[in-house]
Amino acid sequence: MTERMFDVVVVGAGPAGSAAALTAARAGLSVALVERGPHPGSKNVYGGVVYGRVLDELVPRWWEQLPAQRWITRRSTMIMTDRQAVTVDVRAEAWGGPPYNGATAFRADLDGWLARLAEEAGAVLVPSTVATGLLRDVDGMVRGVRTDRPDGDLTAGVVIACDGVNSFLAKEAGLFTDRDTAQHNSLGVKETLALPREVLEDRFALRGRDGLDMEILGCTRGIPGGGFLYTNLDSISLGVVVGLKGLADSGVRPEELLADLRAHPSIAPLVRGAELKEYTAHLLPEGGYDTMPELVGDGILVAGDAAAMCLAAGVWLEGVNFAIGAGMYAGRAAVEALARDDTSLAGLAGYRRMLEESFVLADHRKLRRVPGLVFSDRVQQRYPALLCDLAEEFFRVDNPRPKPGLGRLLRRTASRHGVRLRHLLSDAVTGWRSFG
Template identity: 75%
Template sequence: MTEPAFDVVVVGAGPAGSAAALEAARAGMSVALLERGPYPGAKNVYGGVVYGRVLDDLVPGWEQTLPVQRWVTRRSTMMLTERQALTVDFRTENWGGPPYNGATAHRADLDSWLASHAQEAGAVLVTSTTATGLLRDAHGTVTGVRTDRPDGDLRAKVVIACDGVNSFLAHEAGLFADVPGKRAAHTALGVKETLALPRELIEERFGVRGRHGQDIEIIGCTGDVPGGGFLYTNLDSVSIGVVLSLTGLAAAAVRPEEVLARLKEHPAIAPLVQGAQLKEYSAHLLPEGGYEAMPELAGDGILVAGDAAGMCLAAGIWLEGVNYALGAGMHAGRAAAAAVRADDTSRSGLAGYRRALEESFVLADHRRLRRVPGLVFSDRVQHLYPRLVCDMAEAFFTVDNPRPKPGLRKLALTAARAHGLKARHLLSDALTALRSFA
């Protein structure tokens, strides 16, 4: 039998992959980090919010070197109808300095930064290389990956699949219980534009200064397609986009760029992006099924992490993925190293990975919020509640003398009747939210 060239091969140099490679290399393992682009981040077009507290363990002192665009000090949730907008806006100076809460960053910068730390720890970065399949021994245990390199395959004691939402390696390993139509139902399409704006104009329009910035998450902005929107400030650009249900997009027979164009034209959004110049348009598939749609996380000789494992939290007021990828990658690297040291890279030998994730925020958050994706993508949250809440707000703030001001109870009952809201639906949704967020 050919001796493995590496203890660990990590496929994909995104946040999960680089975190896994970093931890495994630190543990003394020989590690190869495969990236199909010419450099980490080359194929990524993400520009969004990174929640970096998990980096305290991975890269101590990360705040000093992370390629930050802006530190998020304003966090807003916006509900839209065709002509209305209601925003809950929170800002704090506490997020503008250590310990920071979140930051906007470009993935091309972030991925290269994190991969460089993995290299410094001893990982070998192999770029412009695609893993085309798994290598197995006579017992079916994964023993490495096939590649499109002229010099052939890479053998390893453990493979960590961080190869994105369509993880071919995880599917080949049998970690997903494939059901026809299930993957599409648990997958969304994110489309985003990066729009250039002068730095001083961003600060004026969004009410921020210096390296402070704003993150706006938007509900009710995608028309007949279940989904949501976002608007983030970078240093001299803004990122605006929508996340759309794949099945809903197909049923509505509408193009994603049309949905995004309508969001940009909304009266609450248009003044913020007026005069901006398009720098980049991008589209990317996202796992949106949450805890219930995740695959098995370990097999004989293989672990899966990040988007490849469906670790994206789409919970309406939260849209997070990078922090879960970093946490999962970190624990995958540690679990792989422990299994190699114990000379047991079987499924049971790698089972410590899931136990560690269950005890960490990664699976604890997803498990607690497992009902939320279904709630957020429901017709009531997508359409009825934004209209109901905006109508209530409009009626509450309308001065209609000589009539007396209406009470909130009367406004709520009037709005509920006008929009056909049933008490049982409100109670059901309230219970789901209470169980998830309480």
């Protein structure tokens, strides 16, 4: 067996990697946390919503430390066409106090905070370092990583790959199948738009640290995807997320879609007068449960975006919470395997068991059919126009004509948009089985 320099090497200091390093270091293991950027968060452009309850086990009273921008007390889902919009808006005062439901945050802040906790627990941060490949022993067991530093091999009992979408380490380990994972990846583009805090709070009817999370469907010219608007302390995160294949086939540039959204009659008044501070883009894995790689190999575990742990379920767009949870369980599995001196696939199998018993894989498995439904032609192109027209006609007062019944309106509107009622019923059943 190769003599190891560390017990655990974690590649990637995002939420999954830092949670794994923190967990393993707290258990007394020697841990290296490798980050390709000059500091954790420097390569990430996320400015969205964090669902922090997963931190209950990892960081007691985490809400007193989390670098939150705003606590989400409003959740809105907007369905739009180029001239219409229908919005369901939920407000909950209870979400504005501990233990909170969600918070907007910037990844540079969030990643830095989690990595500092890992360092304080004893992990060694290795910044500005790229893991270029895996080290193996004569039996093929993963025993560490190669890096781009001179003499930069890091040997370890367990490698935890948290190296992002299309993980090179997971691929080198043979954990991805022959499925074309690229077709399940999406591109997110985002603008950070600055507004004075008092203007923002007045415009969005917020107070104190309350915040809004708005998810949008029908804003991508029929390309599979959606949009979002999140409020920060004194800025707005406005963006779209679209499937790579659909975007390439359309010939449309992502900034065009973002410009469309910014100019939409329902969005333009909300961002009026805002100053562009940042434009960023990021790849996301959105294929769900059926596109995940194998999560365990001989001497290696995979977590976070590297494991396609991003839930694109229309009303729920989550990733950071799954990353933190998976990282925490990966750290625990490494501790157990090293204590038994068995870091083979069988020795690390507890990781999969922990994920199955937790929300991480339970939610992904329950909603495994939803990405296919959400990104389908009907949901992306037909249903937004159908629902907007249905709402417009239902609330139209057209005297002296009598008011039409909802069933008649639905049949007429569905026919106009080429939607058969059996398709509506089929999609409703899929949705019920997933969300019910």
